[in-house]
Amino acid sequence: MKAITINRYGDKNVLEEQDVAFPVPARDQVIIEVYAASVNPIDWNIRNGLFKEMLRFSFPIILGWDVAGKIVEVGSDVTNVQVGDAVFAKPALSPNGSYATYTAVDSNYLAKIPENLSFEEAASIPLAGLTAWESLVKLTNLQKGEKVLIHAGAGGVGSLAIQIAKSIGAYVVTTASQANEEYVKSLGADQVIDYRTEDFEQVLHDIDVVLDTIAGETLEKSCRVVKPGGRIVSILGNPDQTLADKYNIKVSGYWVFSSGFGDDLKQVAKLLANGKVKPQVGHIFDFTEENIKKAHELSESHHAKGKIVLKMK
Numbered sequence: 001m002k003a004i005t006i007n008r009y010g011d012k013n014v015l016e017e018q019d020v021a022f023p024v025p026a027r028d029q030v031i032i033e034v035y036a037a038s039v040n041p042i043d044w045n046i047r048n049g050l051f052k053e054m055l056r057f058s059f060p061i062i063l064g065w066d067v068a069g070k071i072v073e074v075g076s077d078v079t080n081v082q083v084g085d086a087v088f089a090k091p092a093l094s095p096n097g098s099y100a101t102y103t104a105v106d107s108n109y110l111a112k113i114p115e116n117l118s119f120e121e122a123a124s125i126p127l128a129g130l131t132a133w134e135s136l137v138k139l140t141n142l143q144k145g146e147k148v149l150i151h152a153g154a155g156g157v158g159s160l161a162i163q164i165a166k167s168i169g170a171y172v173v174t175t176a177s178q179a180n181e182e183y184v185k186s187l188g189a190d191q192v193i194d195y196r197t198e199d200f201e202q203v204l205h206d207i208d209v210v211l212d213t214i215a216g217e218t219l220e221k222s223c224r225v226v227k228p229g230g231r232i233v234s235i236l237g238n239p240d241q242t243l244a245d246k247y248n249i250k251v252s253g254y255w256v257f258s259s260g261f262g263d264d265l266k267q268v269a270k271l272l273a274n275g276k277v278k279p280q281v282g283h284i285f286d287f288t289e290e291n292i293k294k295a296h297e298l299s300e301s302h303h304a305k306g307k308i309v310l311k312m313k
């Protein structure tokens with residue numbers, strides 16, 4: 001089958017088209033014919049070798065950890081789905097990802113695609129949607145009426161997090177460029193801070209929850225705008241516990257690959273089905289080696305609005 005692989009670590013030019021073996025499902029897996037996938041920062045961070053000591057993958061590596069498509073084969077122990085079902089998933093972090101015409105996925109990692117979504121829209125959801133859902137609902141337990149600060153609201157995670165926070169009934173503050181102000185307001189943001197001309201630390205106070213998608217100086221500044229007893233979750237590593245002690249707040253890090261989250265993806269699917277959350281597909285690339293290089297270049301620029309999707313069928 002066709003796949004876009006890497007056979008060494010490096011820049012976008014290590015991406016190459018290659019024929020690879022058709023996947024064989026384990027007893028608890030399904031084989032998905034991939035209709036669409038998406039590009040996330042984890043893809044090019046693995047490509048450039050950032051996680052090579054932690055993951056120890058063998059080459060060739062097929063990147064991609066968002067997938068939408070139809071099931072063509074099921075393992076002997078799979079009972080929750082069947083051949084022909086249209087599903088989307090965040091596959092396990094392995095060297096056999098979704099930049100391929102077929103991929104194997106654990107059956108507890110997936111959910112059926114809501115009927116009002118295209119495959120491209122569905123592929124934009126799992127990793128970013130689960131990051132937003134798990135961060136706001138499980139780790140910080142965001143409540144109706146609370147104030148939440150979501151950094152980089154026009155990005156893949158931020159654009160979904162704004163909508164999820166509004167579905168809970170929170171007051172949403174987000175950072176974005178002036179060019180994206182109307183966009184993030186259309187998603188439900190109540191207050192927008194132009195990060196290029198305003199210092200959010202000087203504007204905000206008594207925030208209940210922060211979703212940090214930037215880290216570094218932004219994380220420490222965020223600690224200073226959260227009320228005592230407030231909560232911060234960072235999707236870029238585990239925050240320093242001394243920050244929590246210093247400001248009397250709760251800090252936590254989030255790693256989306258810690259489990260399958262199939263049940264949580266089903267909760268996100270319900271929000272998608274009833275229109276409370278809408279996919280934010282900003283860019284679609286056909287499935288070719290050259291296009292995936294362009295998609296990686298766009299993602300690495302940090303200027304993509306919404307999600308970057310790869311269209312296989």
